């Protein structure tokens with residue numbers, strides 16, 4: 001796992017845009033930036049996979065809302081256990 005130039009703040013902004021990323025609503029530049037970050041950041045990769053699975057489930061249930069509890073869990077994954 002490489003964390004070259006990894007910036008925690010970047011993870012937070014990635015997290016905010018994950019659902020747009022999955023839905024393909026980002027422009028090309030933002031999409032490329034996210035893809036590069038996710039390739040190098042294990043935490044964001046795990047978040048993306050979890051969210052993508054949930055998005056698939058939600059699509060099946062005809063709702064686009066991500067459950068609050070999952071959102072919180074993903075947020076804590078990004079922040080890490082050391083953060084209050």
Ligand SMILES: [Zn+2]
Pocket residue numbers: 010011014037041042043044
């Ligand atoms: Zn990250």
